[in-house]
Amino acid sequence: MFFRKPAQQQQRNRWIPIAIFIGPVMVYYLAFMIYPFFATIYYSFNTITPVQGALTTSFVGLKNYISLFNDKVFLLSVKNTLIWSVVGPALEMTTALTLAFLIYFKVPLHRFYRTAWFTPLLVSGVIVGLVFRWIFNNEWGLLNASLRAVGLEGWALNWLGRRDTPLMVVIFVHYWATFGYSMVLLLAGLSAIPEELLDAAKVDGASLLQTVMRIMIPMLWPTFITVLILSFIGKMRAFHVVWALTGGGPMHFTETVATYVQKRAFGWSTLDLGYPSAMAVLWFGVVMLGVGLINRWLKHRVEY
């Protein structure tokens, strides 16, 4: 004999596996994402001071936030990060889109290119930083050695020891390391465009350029916006490459908000997490604002 279980019990039974599957992830998420997030907000309104053998947390209201606007290094790091978040995605999206089309249209050796262009992404940011520190070494670095070898002595610069070039170098290295990711996402977007549409365009006599401009790019636009936002967020939080390549120097010329938060939190001979927390919270707001603006400006252009 078979009996159907009561509906309530069935409902309960259905929750058990759901809880088992989601539970560990939720615990992880709550412990390592949600709690630190709210703790950071909490600490940003406080100062933690060691006094006579104990850590004391004192509420200081908006003092940490106000101090940020008088902190020259913070303002410089904001400027650097904003420059990067404009230049970086522009460079990255242009290259990634071009390369994605090249691979999509199966130019000769396209399989090799796909692998080659994606490979930098597989290398750790720290390793990338260290390798490029060698490449940009003023004395024996690959770049300067090559320039000197072809008689361009004057172009061989102390790339990481000047006022004007270090930020460009860092932006370039990060771009080199990450454009493959954007390219792959865009390639996936291109591959998802229905073949029928392209065939129909061909039948209607559309040229390749017309097909790209009138069909493929509009169809790719939602993916493009997503990739652009990911790229923008990546630049706003850039850390590893900078840390390994320049450490934010010289004289904070390559400092980003992320590296400065790290320095203030762990390298400032203080145990105060309040001030760096304020930086992190403020920057979180700026990133959210930036993402919102990108969405607002570009989303309405999604038309088919």
Added chain:
Amino acid sequence: MFRKIYTLFAVVLIAAFALAACAPQTVIETVEVEKTVEVEKIVEVEKTVEVEKIVEVTPTAPPQAEGGKELIVWWSHWANEPAKKAMVEKVVADYEAEHPNVDIVLTWWDKNPLKDAIRSTMTAGGEGAPDLVYFENELEWVQAGWMVDLADALPWDNFDPMAKLDGTYPDQGYPGIYKFNISKVTNMLFYNKEIFAELGITVPENYQFTQAEFLEVVKRCSAAGYAGVADAIGNRPYPGVWPVQYALFSLVGPQEFDLYNAGKKAWDTPEARAALEYSVALRDAGLWPESFSTMTIDEFHVYFHTQRKACMLYIPTWYTGRAFKAQADGGQDPNWHFGMLRYPAMDGGKANDLVWAGTESGFGILSTTKHEATAKDILAYLAQPKYGALWTAVTNSPSMIKYDVAADWPDNDTLTALNVVPGQWDWYWEEYNKVYGGLELGIAPTARCGGFNDVVTSVLNEGLPQNLVSVDEAIEALNGALCQ
């Protein structure tokens, strides 16, 4: 049916999580097991039982001592300095042999990750923190009550008097002594004898150029295609500051220099300006290597002793930690003998006959330890004169622990067991004693507040040597960040 499969899968997943959580503990115990095997085979059975018990009951517990021993966890830096590791491991082995009820677990770290780990564990209440720990001059650790006062724990008569002047902060309200100083640092200046001979540079009889002569030496080196000094800042926040510090020390003497260096005195004085302007003159003469901005500390050692692309090297006595190791590991040729110089005599300098001395990072005890008495006993044990001699013999660094060479110097068997070739570096010590031996040391610790330290790094270490900032701008920045 599917539900059962899902449930089964989930159970397997959870079991996997549980096993993964247990994994690190197993690794730690494996280390313990190996040690036991070396000492006594009979313990084999106990070993197995111990591992099982720990995995089952306390999978996240810290390392446990075997057989009811008292476990002392010791986190040390110097992960990349084999001689220092060998010396400390020898002391640990000796202590364990004399105290069979104590088991010391040493973990070697790089300095920065170690500091981050201490901050994390101590701010979280000290769970998992070690008993003995690296300590340099982290005033905030003392302010937070993390460090045990060692004033009454060590036989201070065994130490150079300088030891008690470092790791103490009476002006901040912390008059205790929180640091066990094992190494005494002398800041030195080396030169390449072959290059000097090639360029016809003669070292004065007292090994000290005048300010102007030294500048001329740098110019001649640069003109011949050599860097004045090999030092670079690729991964360190201080080599670029050395010319300023050496000059300022000689100009004003140790006490006043300490005030400048610690951010307690404004830099808009004639002396500070003179030191900064002299460093600029040296820079413009070609003091720094072309790779100044990117060369790491290990690389600039090699640049000096193996590549030999620089005339000189500003360096403290911890040069030996990186240079006096196997050549295959980046060490120097033991048969290549460089020379030593006193700092340039600054015009009107008050301390031209002194040597700037300080301390290297040492050890302390964390207040969360449950084994304070034993931890203190270990440090007191380490303070024996024979270990001062062993430190010098093995690491080729001066020791803060006083010793009698005749009575305390280790025998050749001991040294050989620690991979030391007896007599290999005697020439180094002869040179050291010849140049610096008769000079008085002037101590100046380098504890600074974070803001001033950052400006010293960005302006003096990075900016001034690379002509990114003027002397006036440097003074303004330094004065704007003075410690309260």
